[in-house]
Amino acid sequence: MTDISPGQWWESLPPEVRDEVDGHVLRDARLPAVLVVFEVCRARGLGLHEAQLVVHERYVRHRDRIARTSDSPLDLESLVARAASAPGRVVAIEAVWDGDTVHDWFVLLLAVTAGPAGEHPLATIYRDSAVRHLGDEDPGPLHPSAFAADRAGRALAARLSVPFRFAGPDTPGDEAPGRLRAHG
Structure with missing residues (x-):
């Protein structure tokens, strides 16, 4: 765990990596987005949990624009x-x-x-x-x-x-x- 906030990790990513992560988020592909963040930042101390938090913030930011997978009816x-x-x-x-x-x-x-x-x-x-x-x-x-x-x-x-x-x-x-x- 680090003292760096998810927003600070996000800002530290190169623009092309941020574009790739947002692309995954916008197509509702959470795990590939997390893996990209984790792989790019783990050498600097980012753990898997922190990578999930970075991606979660992107989901919150893009909430209404995400092409969600259709929910199966459960009624x-x-x-x-x-x-x-x-x-x-x-x-x-x-x-x-x-x-x-x-x-x-x-x-x-x-x-x-x-x-x-x-x-x-x-x-x-x-x-x-x-x-x-x-x-x-x-x-x-x-x-x-x-x-x-x-x-x-x-x-x-x-x-x-x-x-x-x-x-x-x-x-x-x-x-x-x-x-x-x-x-x-």
């Missing part, structure tokens, strides 16, 4: 309609972690079907969309995506009278136990 009626469109009989609802270099960790909400067996995406729950969906509600120790997915998945499973499973909701990652598999 019960939309999820019921999406589950009804899955081919085959829905036998379970499952939430699983996934991630990429644009959004970091997020949760996929899936309908597991039989006849034909398969997994069908119902919603992709990114951190930012989960925070917007939850409003002022505190997710506690859970990642906001996990909290929103758990709530929506349980409600949907209850409505459809099928089991719900979210292996490893406490920690983002791909090390959670295997997914459910539908048979026949």
Whole structure:
């Protein structure tokens, strides 16, 4: 940690690097923006957390200009309609972690079907969309995506009278136990 503010780190970046970071921010690519700031400034003592704070300030500055990734609907009626469109009989609802270099960790909400067996995406729950969906509600120790997915998945499973499973909701990652598999 340094005594330099996020704004001072920002001002210390060369103009072409600032343009690159803002380009990532404007297309809602948080992680690539953080990596650019971190890689350019880490030799001068900037840590990963401070790089995140620099990028956060850019998100605040460009708030209304950011081309946000569309939020998947998480209301019960939309999820019921999406589950009804899955081919085959829905036998379970499952939430699983996934991630990429644009959004970091997020949760996929899936309908597991039989006849034909398969997994069908119902919603992709990114951190930012989960925070917007939850409003002022505190997710506690859970990642906001996990909290929103758990709530929506349980409600949907209850409505459809099928089991719900979210292996490893406490920690983002791909090390959670295997997914459910539908048979026949």
